[in-house]
Amino acid sequence: MSHRCLTNLKSAERAVFYHSALKYGHYLWQQGHSGRAILALTRALYADVAENDPILKQWPLPYGALKWIIANHSSTDFPGNPRISFQHQATRLRGERQCLRRARAWAVWALICETRPELEPDRTQGIIEPTLESIETLLHAHAHTGESVLWRSVLQAMLVTDSRTAH
Template identity: 45%
Template sequence: MDTPDPCPYLPEADPGMSWRSLAPYRSSPGADFYPVALRYAQTLWMRGLSARSLLALDRALFAQMDGSEPVLREWPLPYRATAWIVAHNPTGVFIGNPRVHFQHLADRVRGSDAARKSWRAWACWRLVRAVDPQLPGDPRHIVAEPTDSAISDGLSAHGHPGEADLWRSALLALENP
């Protein structure tokens, strides 16, 4: 496999990174953790590990931040990165079914931040649907799929200030390239 182009929405890869790079943040995955998770996602992407790269982006999306962190100015929440990786996945490289992944994630998150995490997962689910509308959902996992308006409202109610606009911008970029 040829080395893929780096995702333009993520920091530069660090070939020395491994899952151990995230371990120090296990008890406090906040603003310091966020860019590490993004860099790890890029590192996995550059290694040809698309599915694992998406999982690292999940971790970044779920970082405990309130939206005021300076790192978010340089590296906004990775909605565009998620869509870009799905859209640019090389033929033959395992990525699974991102639509099903985000559908399950949105419906199964628990804990104090469950609403925020769920709406972010639904937002990614919608981006994946825009990238590849032919990806099937999971017919055994019956769930009410939200409308764009519901996702936007959910992000407005539970996400960072301006997050719904950030997501709509990513979706608009996919629908009007």
């Protein structure tokens, strides 16, 4: 499998692209390429899939998968700091569906902050970091119906898991 599995699908049905990006992200994780897996899953997250598309019933938006990769990467040595990457995406994305993609970037950023708080933010840009409540509001305003619930469930599962392992 290679990046061509996605580049060859630029004009394909969005659900096909979405599913391929998920599979490619999984493949990259299995090959030990966590940074590239995050990029592939982000392509899936930003894909223009209708909220009522059947693919999302079987394969929900990859908040859980992204969180899992961040949590299970063997060190803080990522090929690029994912906290900064999503912070920059949330403040710099332009073009089609900008508000939706920015809301999703902040949602992933929050998962990263909660999962790996030791990852440094970008302190040089003067970026105002949103609260969890404001991210939820952004998702309510711009994302799929129920997406904020999915995101919150991933966040809450993470907090429950963290509290269990802390004892």
